[in-house]
């Protein structure tokens with residue numbers, strides 16, 4: 001089989017699942033190598049090595065596509081099963097991996113209506129999982145983001161936004177789904193620019209900072225012409241860096257002009273940026289948010305976030 005015939009799959013979709021029902025290959029120096037055999041489990045060292053190499057994709061033989069799809073469906077279904085005896089931390093890994101993969105798929109192919117709709121459909125069960133399973137939120141946030149992955153940060157933001165919106169009683173089903181999807185895609189542009197965002201913003205050069213400050217508007221310009229994007233999702237992507245006192249970017253909007261869903265995303269994003277990209281432990285990040293961001297997000301949102309982090313045991 002020629003190399004071009006292999007089909008790419010996302011590593012995060014294999015995380016936490018059982019034994020593979022297909023051969024999985026990696027690509028190195030233009031060649032494909034068998035990495036995990038049919039019947040083997042891609043856990044522990046094998047998975048850690050992929051993480052170290054920052055490999056996001058593996059490959060399968062096209063004849064194994066249906067086996068791969070069944071594997072994914074089955075591992076997601078059993079991860080969502082409330083009566084499962086599998087520990088919540090393991091189930092959260094599978095569920096989180098599926099959300100991360102769905103987010104990456106849209107971030108890499110925003111023009112794909114199919115990818116967008118799949119990510120949108122996946123939000124309903126995820127919201128239920130986060131709100132109805134006691135340790136789900138904590139288990140998802142506990143998955144270390146050692147690579148400062150934008151898509152993992154996006155899942156963290158979506159996860160916290162779901163709980164904060166519930167706390168704020170902004171939990172109408174349709175809004176919650178759009179909020180979740182918008183959060184999953186809010187930093188879409190970072191994948192495109194290649195800018196290293198895994199560090200404090202104050203460490204960026206003036207050129208990097210100017211590129212960084214254009215990420216919401218660049219993304220919005222790209223997606224506004226795509227008919228399948230919902231208006232609220234576009235607003236979240238465009239407005240998540242706005243601040244209530246009008247000192248945010250790109251448009252220096254005041255609170256009354258910011259989409260309420262973008263405000264929820266913005267507040268939890270400010271917190272998770274410190275954890276995912278600046279290496280602050282949750283307790284320090286919350287403290288810093290409450291001190292340095294006071295007056296930049298609605299007080300009720302900050303208090304709701306504080307309450308979620310404490311009641312869910314993320315901050316003790």
Ligand SMILES: [Fe+2]
Pocket residue numbers: 186187215240241
């Ligand atoms: Fe952002």
Ligand SMILES: [Fe+2]
Pocket residue numbers: 153157186187269273
């Ligand atoms: Fe972000």
